Amino acid sequence: MxxxxxxxxxxxxxxxxxxxxxxxxxxxxxxxxxxxxxxxxxxxxxxxxxxxxxxxxxxxxxxxxxxxxxxxxxxxxxxxxxxxxxxxxxDQDDPQVADDMLRLQRVREGQREQAAAYFAEVAGSWDALRNLHVPEAAVEAAILEAVGGRKLDLLLDLGTGTGRMLELLAEKYQRGVGVDSSREMIAVARAKLVAANISHAHIRLGDITEIDAHAGPADLIIIHQVLHYFDDPGNILHTARRALKPGGEMIIVDFAPHELEFLRTENAHRRLGLSQVQMETWARSAGLDVTGFRDFPNKSGRENLTVCLWTLKNTGDLGRRSNNE
Structure with a gap:
């Protein structure tokens, strides 16, 4: 007190x-x-x-x-x-408050449009571009290890991009759904899934900040190299938890904190990495527990980036944001 x-x-x-x-x-x-x-x-x-x-x-x-x-x-x-x-x-109807919220909405829409333009430009070369900055083979091995021998009824891949996670984990799930807001990206993802003869995964055009009810409940949600494109990653976790089964898990892959400003100006990043403290705070607020963590430094040294993998579990104990739902 x-x-x-x-x-x-x-x-x-x-x-x-x-x-x-x-x-x-x-x-x-x-x-x-x-x-x-x-x-x-x-x-x-x-x-x-x-x-x-x-x-x-x-x-x-x-x-x-x-x-x-x-x-x-x-x-x-x-x-x-x-x-x-x-x-x-x-009073949410107060003219000043209402105008602020309208301006906030416009700022968010502008950020989404900026990101969409970037993804439209790089969709065809996305996997190759990502490999320039990320120790991808090691990360993918860690994802497979985290999933283990489980058979998942539903895998939900938020911000699926080219559908790589649906492809990597194809043998682990009965049904997979990838959601992305970029039409160019999902066109690439659909083509890749067809080429890989993966018929039990589907791609949906959608905004991962507003997950539809049909998306869940999922046994596992993957959010792979997505959160740094958002100003408020905690909101993404909070929304995603609603599509997760009780006891279900999330696997989050993203950069550790860094100071490479060009990723913000040239690659549409909004956050320069995510810290362990931030992830624990966002997870707790969303009713999730951080149950695992690994990091993967870029040993080539070209970009000095470290990739982190977090495992989160749905405890069902929704945190402080629940008061505003």
Whole structure:
């Protein structure tokens, strides 16, 4: 419990229009300073000053990633409850709040369009491009090892790309579904599955931030080199968990934190890797336990990237986001 002075300082930090608007936006998911300045139509120094006050009060947390920084609501249970309660008290029909949410939606749509344009351009050479940065053979061996000898009723591959995971694990599942938002990518994936004579896997055009009910319940969900294309990976995990059976598992493959800014500017990456602390926080909030972790450094040294593999299990104990479902 907070003392009087501490609580007053927290309330002072939240008790300003712009800072309340910031809390409302961050309750919808992590955002960068660039995103927030665009939505609020305020200068970067002004927005950063408000964010600093909220962070000092413990209401939000900051994650630095290269030249960018991302902010989200606090991981501290008491401060997080208070922040979300303040947001819940806001009238969502308030013109300023409604306009902020509309601007947020437009920012997200712009990011998706940027990513879609990139994937349309590289779809045909995607597997070769990915091999330039990733120790793919070792990672795929680890994925096979993680699945083991299990027979899966349903495998769900989110952000399936060229369908490589459906191809790799074809002998492990009765039915496989790959979901991707890029028409060019799914065209490649379908062609590859036909060429490999894999008839028990299907490709669906869809947004993995809005998983349809027909997608689950899955025994295993794969999210392979996908989360770094999203500002809020925690939201992806939270959505994906809804399509996972109780006791089901996720396998997440992504980069460890790095400082290669060109991947953001040239390859549409939104996050410069994911840390172990971030993954544990996002997983806990989504009702998942991190049950395994391995890393795979790039020994060639050309890009100095490390790939990580996390295994997550659905505990059925949905975390803090459940209050807003």
């Amino acid at each position: 907070a003392g009087l002075d501490s609580l007053v300082n927290v309330l002072k930090a939240a008790g300003e229009v712009t800072r309340l608007r910031l809390l409302a936006l961050l309750a919808a998911g992590e955002l960068s300073v660039k995103d927030l300045t665009e939505i609020l139509d305020q200068s970067q120094p002004r927005v950063s000053r408000h964010l600093k006050l909220l962070a000092e009060a413990g209401l939000i947390v900051r994650h630095a990633e290269g030249a960018w920084a991302y902010f989200g609501l606090s991981d501290d249970s008491e401060r997080a409850v208070l922040a979300r309660h303040l947001v819940d008290l806001l």
